[in-house]
Amino acid sequence: MSKVVVTGLGLVTGLGHTTPTWQGLLRGQVSSGGVADLPKDHRSPALAAKAAQLALVDSGLNLPQPELGIVFGTSRGQLGDLERYRQTGLPSWLDAQASGGALAVAQALGSGNLYGVPALACSSGAWAVGWGLRLIQWGYCGRVLCGASDAPRTPLGEVGFRQMGLQATTPYLQPFNALATGLVLGEGAAALVLERADWARARGARVYGAVTGFGHTNDAWHPCTPDPAGTQALRAVGLCLEEMGIAQTAVDYLNTHGTGTRLNDAGEYRLIQRAYGPGVWVGATKGATGHCLGATGAMEAAFCLLALYHQYLPASPGLGTGYDLNFVRSSQLQPLTYAVSHSFGFGGQNVVLGFQRDDN
Secondary structure, eight states: OOOEEEEEEEEEETTEESHHHHHHHHHTOOOOSOOSSSOSTTHHHHHHHHHHHHHHHHHTOOSOOTTOEEEEEOSSOSHHHHHHHHHHOOSOGGGGOTTHHHHHHHHHHTOOSOEEOOOOGGGHHHHHHHHHHHHHHTTSOSEEEEEEEEOOOSHHHHHHHHHTTOBOSSSSOOTTOTTOOOBOBOOEEEEEEEEEHHHHHHTTOOOOEEEEEEEEEEOOSOSSSOOTTOHHHHHHHHHHHHHHTOOGGGOOEEEOOOOSOHHHHHHHHHHHHHHSOTTOEEEOTHHHHOBOTHHHHHHHHHHHHHHHHHTEEOOOTTOOSSOOSOBOOSOEEOOOSEEEEEEEETTTEEEEEEEEOOOO
16 A cells, blocks of 8 residues: 655644644644634635645645545534524525535635545544545545534534533633643634655655554444543554554654543543553643644644654643643654544544654
């Protein structure tokens, strides 16, 4: 199977677009969760199209890209549009389908190739990256634009998590903090250009790193509560590390799901103790971006790749005490070869992605 590398990244977050997001992470900044400069109508597709355009420019590829595969997911789809249409009756609900983000990406990039819209709750963006990896490995595409967008900061989006008792009473998300009261919603999008390594080398593209592992399982346990035994989450890590071809002690950096909810953080803490060596650096970047639902899996994949490329660990704002892990509390230079990202979603979705520093 072809080796798969990442040649383009596009980030749209409350910290800024791509480079400002990364610089904000390194400075330990915390965003308000919202993106300031995009329209309210069709917001999730607008976020998706912006991230995709940024990623394509970053990759050095030109428009149009008719052979580019598209795998672009979402958790909530066009929730704000559906709320407005319910109140006004106009326009048609067809204008607010969950596939709107992927369609906006395909239109913006001029792609008529394979097209997928994963909707696996908060793991949607991570699964999109994993499926892009498979499409290239299996020979269906030479290049794939992967990612996700979500704009859940709407009345219905907020009240749903509040009714479940999962929304924080503090303005910022606090991962792995014994005093944390829940998650804080953010919005945004992330897009990654995945490419056959030989194609990237042939055109002299900059390479952020390689995507080398994808583990995906399901708890088959509960609609919104993770299985306390963590059996399938542990299996997803094992599948990813097996594909990467490395031992659990070889992972240098782990970007956690880290939502600031007690069940998730406690379960992920137990998982990390079982699945990795004691020296792994542990990051939790939702403290900076907020929880952007399906988009965060793709965002955090990008953060892993940027960490490998720059050999720099980003800070994890909001961390507290009570969890004995090797946390990245402040940004620091660090030699890194392997990084892993966790994404878990309602319905028991467990997605684990593995990345390796580019070795030419």
